[in-house]
Amino acid sequence: MIDIIFHLLFLFLIITAFFMVFTKDLSNSVITLPLFGAILVIIFVILQAPGVALAAAIMTAGLTTAFFVITINKTEYGRNE
Amino acid sequence: MSRLNERFTKLYKIGLVITFAYFLLVLFYDIHNLGTDRKRYLSEHYISQGVQETGATNLVASVLYDYRAFDTLGEATMILTAATVLAFLVPITKATMFGTPFKSIVNQTVKLIIPYIAVLGAYLILFGHISPGGGFVGGVVLSIIAILLTLTYSVEFSEYIFKPDQKKFIEDIGAIGFVLLGLLGIFTGSNFLSNGQANFGTGNAGEVFSAGLMPFINLMIGLKVSAGLAIIFNSLIKEK
Amino acid sequence: MELAVWVIILPLLTAFSLGISKLYFKKIFFKLVIGSAILYLYLLILVITTSYPPKVYSIGQWGLLGINLMVDPLSALFLLIIALLFLPFIIFSMKYTKCIKHDYFIFSYLMVAGISGMVLTTDLFNLYVFMEVSSLSSCALSLYKKTDRGIEGTFKYLIMSTFGSFFILLATILTYYLTGTLNMAEISLAFEDTPFTIKSTIMAFFVFGYAIKIGLLPMHAWLPDAYEDSPIPYNVLSSGLVMKSAVYALIRGLYIMFGIDFLDESGLLTIVVFWGVITFITAHCLAFQQSNLNRLLAYSTIAQIAYIMIGLFVGTEAGLIAGSFHILNHAIMKGTLFFVVGIFNYSLAAVEIEDIKGLGYKFPILSFTFVVGSLAIVGLPPFNGFMSKWLIVEAALEAGFTYAAFFILVGTFLSLTYYLKVIVTLYTKNEKPLLIEEAGLSLKLPTIFLGSLCIVFGIVPSLPLHLITKIPTFLLDNGDYIRILIGG
């Protein structure tokens, strides 16, 4: 049973990554980043790595997304051309 | 003409990436079925004698803060460099962030949540060598308090509560504290950053004050990372 | 031997205490910077002199379980370069940087700590961590002026160096997967029985990752942009140390982990020599069309590092000695050139070559140092550049790379042309009055010190050579390096 979940998770991971790269709208790809991070965290938990799952949950899925949202806000907010 | 040129460079790059992907696939395939007799003596040693030598039940913390503490020193300077770069890049005239006036509900909940986040962060830092977590993760959790203040109230309010000078001071104190703890090993006669080998009283494995200097190193790194990431977040918000 | 750790801890402690002195003790800033620079110089000299029978210093007394530091003659050479370049850099940038000074010196001390960490460690992942520290702080320094072009060039520099670090990290993870350890000596022992294809692929990842950081041919576009609008004293350290630390990490990684016979057998030596030849030919041609002084010197750095790669990858003992000697000489020569350009920039904001027309008569000593530096870097007889270039040509001929030797001579004439272009504009008459801000002694002293070093090492090459001739003993046959590291 765990193998099916494992394969589905990796499939979903790859789909999210492709979606993140090939969407036209920038905010779509930035919003998908925490989803990508969350799936990664689940995979780390299955691979028996709690410390890394915690760190990845906070750093890649949490803070880096906050930095991306700020950058998007500052660049699109100020776009006036 | 540039349309064709544009298409050609795009195809050339796609081809480059696909050949590299095939190349990696072959490499991983070779490595994977080669790996029957993988030599793992270093991790076997850490697993078998890790708890006795360093006194920390969380082997990841014992590797991070005792066996390979020098990596952690390098990594702590990484966060300090990133925080100093971002604090240095902030222009004099600060930019105001999206000024969505939150209702009082959000303000109240933030006021209620903050003590719990502080307790969680302190738990993660102090129990770093027993349960998963440790200096870095606990520090980031603690920095979420300053980030929540900046988001819900405003940068000025958050700067009023945690003054930038205080945050910078805590960060430098954390960094110097970490190096001084390392130097403690030298002063007591053994090498730099020596914790398990220099009989700092590893105590019995399960308790909080058990792995020699590790709780203090965790504390120092926690302070440093929390102040550093608060500085990073605030200067990114003030960035114009 | 425990001084080796202080070489890394002292700059870190100074950087952190500078951070605190910025807040509360503003008065002690000047004394702190100069005092720790001098203490650091003294410490480096101590470590270099006691470096010959290399001893191992294990961090945390864990022996082979933890991370070990080792001062090998090659790392002693790099510590010598740090010693020669860092104090002039500090004195020069005391006066040069007009705006905020605290952050500038925090970044420079962190960069030097990163580089000395890279140079001393024998652990693969620790090398990666300290390389990241030194590249992030050198990016911080390179965007210090916050000009538009500066930030754009630094952004490209950071993207390319992170891209290179990913390949190095991939190779480190795969070596750990194959060998189970991260200590270079144990890796080379455990690499004996890995099949040829896997070993050469991992070597290819290392070479590709470091080639991006060194700026070999296809990946050199980011280097001139990063040098264009960055503070000139940083360019001295960057071309003298940051690029060379990538060369050091490549040499240390390849010669120790894979061994010279595997490099030869896998044909890497001929590939890198050919790669170096193409790089310095294109670099010289591109340098010829430059009008900006910084970009011209940046292209010349790419070419000189290509010479170093040829020297180091010829594979013979003479080649290693020649390459290492050229590392030292290039650091000094490029240092003088950048310092003189820095003084011209400081006194009359000269950026293009036309701006320094006729300065030969207003700054007689400085222009003479510039001429000395450029003739040395071209490789004319009385100066140190000639000594090391001649040794490289000799080693290339001896090892059978005749085309490399021939192209080095062609390259010498190419570089002569564009340096002559600068010297000629320096000494052509210029009528219009120039408002000149007098450059103080603290700017002139480092330049003259490095310029005189050019001449001294040219006339008396045995001074640095007695340290450099010990280098191949630990690189060519990595046996005794491993014996010391494992035995230690």
Added chain:
Amino acid sequence: MEIAYVAVIILFCLGMYTIITKKNLIKIVIGITIVESSLILLLMLVGYKPGGTAPILDKRYEIVVDPITQALALTTIVIGGSVTAVMLAMVIKLHKRYRTLNIDEIRKLRG
């Protein structure tokens, strides 16, 4: 287990493709985050032993997962996080100066 290595390869090459071909600055930084996550995933796979338990030895376990790769992964995550923060700060500065996020236009405006 093989799909994990295949996923690492696909993510690594996808991130590399984004860095090379994409014109938007923020997409390039997203590509770097993808490559970095794939390397951390590779680190976890290298250290995984089937049937192993997490490296918290409060009781005796027979198979324990390799703690070294988890320590390296923690270091890589923090390094990647701080480098991404610096890159994004530069992206904001570049956008403010050149009013665009397209890397070709920036090169043209650079003069």
